[in-house]
Amino acid sequence: MKKLSKPLTYLMCLILIGIMSCSTGPTEYDIVIYGGTSAGIVAAVQATRMGKTVIIIEPTSHIGGLSTGGLGATDIGNKQAIGGISREFYERIAQKYANPDSWNWQQKEDYAKKSTEEAIPSMWTFEPKVAQEVFQDMIDEYKLEVVLNERLDLNHDITKNEGVISSIVMESGLEFHGKVFIDATYEGDLMAQSGVVYTVGRESNEQYNETLNGVQKKLGIYHQFPDGVDPYIIQGDSTSGLLPNVNAEADEDGTGDDMVQGFCFRMCLTNVPENRIMVEKPSEYNELEYELLFRAIEAGYTGPFFIMSKMPNGKTDSNNKGPFSSDYIGQNFSYPEGDYKMRNQIIKEHEIYQKGLLWTLVNHPRIPQEIRKEFSKWGLPKDEFLNNGHWTPQLYIREARRMVSDFVMTEHHCTQDSISAGNSIGMGAYTMDSHHMQRYVDKNGFVKNEGDVEVGGFGPYPISYKAIVPKAEECKNLLVPVCLSASHIAFGSIRMEPVFMILGQSAATAASLAIDEKLNVQEVNYDKLRSVLLKHKQVLDK
Numbered sequence: 227m228k229k230l231s232k233p234l235t236y237l238m239c240l241i242l243i244g245i246m247s248c249s250t251g252p253t254e255y256d257i258v259i260y261g262g263t264s265a266g267i268v269a270a271v272q273a274t275r276m277g278k279t280v281i282i283i284e285p286t287s288h289i290g291g292l293s294t295g296g297l298g299a300t301d302i303g304n305k306q307a308i309g310g311i312s313r314e315f316y317e318r319i320a321q322k323y324a325n326p327d328s329w330n331w332q333q334k335e336d337y338a339k340k341s342t343e344e345a346i347p348s349m350w351t352f353e354p355k356v357a358q359e360v361f362q363d364m365i366d367e368y369k370l371e372v373v374l375n376e377r378l379d380l381n382h383d384i385t386k387n388e389g390v391i392s393s394i395v396m397e398s399g400l401e402f403h404g405k406v407f408i409d410a411t412y413e414g415d416l417m418a419q420s421g422v423v424y425t426v427g428r429e430s431n432e433q434y435n436e437t438l439n440g441v442q443k444k445l446g447i448y449h450q451f452p453d454g455v456d457p458y459i460i461q462g463d464s465t466s467g468l469l470p471n472v473n474a475e476a477d478e479d480g481t482g483d484d485m486v487q488g489f490c491f492r493m494c495l496t497n498v499p500e501n502r503i504m505v506e507k508p509s510e511y512n513e514l515e516y517e518l519l520f521r522a523i524e525a526g527y528t529g530p531f532f533i534m535s536k537m538p539n540g541k542t543d544s545n546n547k548g549p550f551s552s553d554y555i556g557q558n559f560s561y562p563e564g565d566y567k568m569r570n571q572i573i574k575e576h577e578i579y580q581k582g583l584l585w586t587l588v589n590h591p592r593i594p595q596e597i598r599k600e601f602s603k604w605g606l607p608k609d610e611f612l613n614n615g616h617w618t619p620q621l622y623i624r625e626a627r628r629m630v631s632d633f634v635m636t637e638h639h640c641t642q643d644s645i646s647a648g649n650s651i652g653m654g655a656y657t658m659d660s661h662h663m664q665r666y667v668d669k670n671g672f673v674k675n676e677g678d679v680e681v682g683g684f685g686p687y688p689i690s691y692k693a694i695v696p697k698a699e700e701c702k703n704l705l706v707p708v709c710l711s712a713s714h715i716a717f718g719s720i721r722m723e724p725v726f727m728i729l730g731q732s733a734a735t736a737a738s739l740a741i742d743e744k745l746n747v748q749e750v751n752y753d754k755l756r757s758v759l760l761k762h763k764q765v766l767d768k
Contacts, residue, residue: 254403256279256738257269257279258407260283262374263290264292264723266282267370268315268731269408269730270368274369275368278734282370283378289372293361295619295620296491299535299537301656305348307654307765309764309765310731310762310764312728315360320347323349323538331498331541353610354494354618376397378419390701406705408706409708411708413569413626414626414706414708417696417704421700424629426486426627427484428663428715429714436636438658439713439715440483441676443676445679451550451672451673451675452549454525455521459514470512471515472667485559487660488556488624491618492620493532493545493580494541494542496605503605503616504602505585505588505605508585516583520592531601555665556663556665557576558572563627572621584601629706629710630711633692634711635716636712636715641687642687647690650690650756651694654686654687654725655686655687655725657682661678691752703740703746705733707726707729708726728764736755739755
């Protein structure tokens with residue numbers, strides 16, 4: 227791609243590609259990052275600190291991924307396992323809230339969350355807009371080039387020679403050249419387009435000698451329907467057909483399949499009347515979608531209907547909890563490998579479902595009055611997501627594609643019951659966690675959810691550099707810190723925003739070393755990588 231003239235560069239920034247940091251710099255970079263998630267931004271900061279030219283290409287208009295998209299209740303077990311720029315992010319959050327001007331809807335002393343647990347103050351709960359400010363500060367401070375609304379052309383082959391990517395092409399025709407590429411997306415599109423082998427769904431327990439993979443009916447005791455919930459459109463009449471999103475049966479435990487754990491929006495809600503907009507009934511509202519909710523309540527279920535984790539300024543991070551909640555179970559299986567039209571349709575359907583659920587809990591006559599009264603306090607904050615109707619644009623893609631490399635993280639690496647990953651580039655520290663994937667009719671003729679796994683009790687564990695590196699014969703200059711090589715259940719522990727930031731920083735460090743020494747990413751010397759990571763305050767061991 228030829229270097230653009232200054233007037234044309236400026237015009238492209240304003241009209242075509244929505245660049246946040248317009249620049250007349252090179253169109254060939256040391257490191258090209260696809261995905262402006264938290265991992266992508268942190269990777270760019272690290273690359274810049276190591277003296278590399280870098281660009282972030284974000285396929286939407288939203289930066290920061292889930293960390294700016296409503297997930298303000300940081301999911302991590304042992305916070306001592308968080309180091310480097312990831313830790314710095316949470317320190318910067320604390321610095322924002324140290325300013326009295328940040329507390330416009332609530333007194334700081336009235337906020338109950340304790341957020342200063344270490345010698346260095348960090349804050350683990352925050353509003354989306356504050357996380358956005360922190361990432362924007364990083365972008366401004368390091369003068370990062372960020373291109374928005376540029377999507378990888380899924381119908382255009384990536385230019386690759388002898389396993390080395392030289393450039394990638396966007397739908398607009400823009401082409402970006404680089405020495406090393408990082409796929410920091412939740413979907414793994416660049417990884418897939420690069421010819422790297424990946425998987426979608428659950429492996430069988432047999433594949434990696436695991437116990438928590440595949441179908442899990444017996445473990446599904448959490449977020450479960452009470453007995454007695456009828457699955458049929460007309461109760462007691464099997465000829466009337468099953469209710470929406472209910473399967474006739476489920477396979478045996480441990481069986482592999484292509485199902486994906488439930489997605490949802492992490493809803494930022496508020497009970498501050500002056501800052502609140504009530505959710506209206508969606509025009510596409512389908513009452514039958516909520517029949518299982520009504521029947522669960524009629525069978526004795528009284529809540530909760532969401533996790534309502536309290537954030538500053540009278541806001542929440544509202545996440546799935548209970549048998550019928552914000553997860554739109556079973557309605558995301560086409561997402562990981564879907565084209566952009568398909569994905570956008572799924573995103574919209576999830577929004578309609580969740581807004582419909584909020585409206586139902588406030589307004590529907592089959593919801594008990596005390597529940598309606600409680601939920602009538604909550605609405606969308608006027609001061610969040612101003613360009614998206616105050617609703618987060620970021621669907622929680624809990625799991626999509628996962629790379630299959632020469633090394634695969636499994637539950638045994640999480641628990642370290644028999645093996646340790648080695649070659650640590652960061653620590654995982656969360657429960658092995660999977661949300662439900664399907665609803666089915668059990669042997670008693672009742673509706674049950676299937677797929678939930680919540681198994682912890684183990685300490686922080688190392689994540690191997692080999693898990694973010696493809697097989698050398700597939701691609702020699704690509705790193706995948708988000709859709710990394712892990713089994714479904716191991717990924718369920720790794721897939722946390724602080725860890726993605728950690729892995730993004732480590733990926734950029736390895737990319738920089740590979741460039742300096744003219745190596746394939748598979749050839750980077752681990753001892754040297756480890757030394758640099760420790761210098762940059764990564765936590766690599768317990």
